[in-house]
Amino acid sequence: xxxxxxxxxxxxxxxxxxxxxxxxxxxxxxxxxxxxxxxxxxxxxxxxxxxxxxxxxxxxxxxxxxxxxxxxxxxxxxxxxxxxxxxxxxxxxxxxxxxxxxxxxxxxxxxxxxxxx
Numbered sequence: 723x724x725x726x727x728x729x730x731x732x733x734x735x736x737x738x739x740x741x742x743x744x745x746x747x748x749x750x751x752x753x754x755x756x757x758x759x760x761x762x763x764x765x766x767x768x769x770x771x772x773x774x775x776x777x778x779x780x781x782x783x784x785x786x787x788x789x790x791x792x793x794x795x796x797x798x799x800x801x802x803x804x805x806x807x808x809x810x811x812x813x814x815x816x817x818x819x820x821x822x823x824x825x826x827x828x829x830x831x832x833x834x835x836x837x838x839x
Contacts, residue, residue, distance in 0.1 A: 728827050729774060732767035732789065735824050739763030739796070742817050752808055759799040763817075765792040766824060779839060786832050793825045 739760060746756035766789045773785035797818060804814040 726774070728770055728824070728831060729767075731820075731824050731827060732770040735793075735820050736764045736767040738817055738820055745813075746808075750808060755799055755803065755808075759796060759803075762792045762795040762799065763821075765789070766796065766828075770828075779835060783832055783835055786828055786835075790825065790828045790832065793821055793828065797821050797825070 742763075743756050743760040746752045746759075750756075769785050769789040769792065773782050773789065776782035776785055800809075800814055800818050800821070803809045804811070
């Protein structure tokens with residue numbers, strides 16, 4: 723069976739998110755925004771998994787659209803952390819670039835699926 727790139731990459735993003743959450747609560751003692759980020763970053767992969775089991779192409783697009791929104795929300799929290807000096811540039815980039823990669827893949831899948839409806 724062929725490996726599904728978005729399933730793999732969105733799961734990797736969730737793992738990075740869990741580790742980032744631990745870092746924020748242990749090292750930075752920040753609990754509120756980190757919980758929001760944890761919810762959004764883990765939701766990306768969860769909704770990708772739901773999309774894989776969609777009942778129709780429209781359901782597939784809907785679930786991936788939720789993943790897209792959650793990924794964008796994650797990027798918002800990371801940008802906010804950076805701009806408020808909770809995290810430095812390296813800490814920001816360690817997660818942000820992976821989010822960008824996953825977001826581009828999700829958008830591409832949504833566009834190509836809509837095109838083939």
